[in-house]
Amino acid sequence: MNARTTRVRPFAERDLAELIKIYRAAFAEPPWDEFKKCSGCGAPYSREEAGEPLQSCAYCDRELSLTDFWSAREIAGEIDHARSQRGGIVIVADVNGALAGFTYGYGIKLESFPFLGGVMNGNAAYMDDIAVGPDKREMGVGTELGARFLELMGEQGFGQVVVRTDERNGASMALFEAALGFSKTGVYDPKFPSRLYLKKDLR
Numbered sequence: 001m002n003a004r005t006t007r008v009r010p011f012a013e014r015d016l017a018e019l020i021k022i023y024r025a026a027f028a029e030p031p032w033d034e035f036k037k038c039s040g041c042g043a044p045y046s047r048e049e050a051g052e053p054l055q056s057c058a059y060c061d062r063e064l065s066l067t068d069f070w071s072a073r074e075i076a077g078e079i080d081h082a083r084s085q086r087g088g089i090v091i092v093a094d095v096n097g098a099l100a101g102f103t104y105g106y107g108i109k110l111e112s113f114p115f116l117g118g119v120m121n122g123n124a125a126y127m128d129d130i131a132v133g134p135d136k137r138e139m140g141v142g143t144e145l146g147a148r149f150l151e152l153m154g155e156q157g158f159g160q161v162v163v164r165t166d167e168r169n170g171a172s173m174a175l176f177e178a179a180l181g182f183s184k185t186g187v188y189d190p191k192f193p194s195r196l197y198l199k200k201d202l203r
């Protein structure tokens with residue numbers, strides 16, 4: 001059996017190309033299905049839908065021209081945005097020296113999440129995204145990334161971490177609830193009925 005070494009560390013610019021590959025692969029999967037989008041209206045197309053011989057967009061009816069759902073620029077923008085926020089952190093995991101996953105997040109204000117009023121405390125951070133490359137799953141990488149994220153947010157003085165995920169996604173539900181100790185808030189995303197918020201109090 002090969003020995004495996006996982007190392008969690010801060011993101012560096014040189015990681016961007018590999019992070020983009022993992023991001024695209026992870027969020028192209030169900031239930032996210034963010035594989036391609038219509039260049040006209042931005043409607044999402046899953047891998048399955050994008051493989052169908054459609055002439056026109058099923059949403060806007062224009063001639064179909066599909067582009068990557070997440071451009072490299074948008075993903076880089078997500079990372080820059082996280083780093084620019086109060087308490088922003090971006091961390092990555094290497095497995096045997098190769099980038100295997102990432103997570104990022106930042107401090108949030110209740111004004112931006114008014115629907116979380118009853119459950120969010122005034123000193124919360126948000127884990128915006130977490131993903132592990134498809135070939136590095138179920139080896140504990142997501143748990144190591146998430147645990148380090150919680151630790152770093154605690155060290156910065158945040159008292160709570162909030163995440164949003166899709167309840168149909170068994171992997172992320174297991175990661176957040178069983179492995180990292182988050183609990184369901186009972187609050188769903190007003191725009192996406194199967195996406196719910198979970199929280200973990202840090203002290």
Ligand SMILES: CC(C)(COP(=O)(O)OP(=O)(O)OC[C@H]1O[C@@H](n2cnc3c(N)ncnc32)[C@H](O)[C@@H]1OP(=O)(O)O)[C@@H](O)C(=O)NCCC(=O)NCCS
Nearest residue numbers: 026131132137138139140141142143171172174175178179
């Ligand atoms: C969610 C994700 C980050 C988990 O990463 P991972 O490295 O495979 O997670 P781990 O190996 O640390 O596993 C964590 C827990 O989840 C469980 N788990 C992982 N994948 C699972 C699956 N497909 N089905 C059921 N449980 C699963 C593990 O058994 C483990 O539970 P345990 O601690 O009780 O043994 C990964 O599946 C992923 O990148 N998914 C696509 C992106 C995504 O959905 N991100 C979450 C967005 S909010």
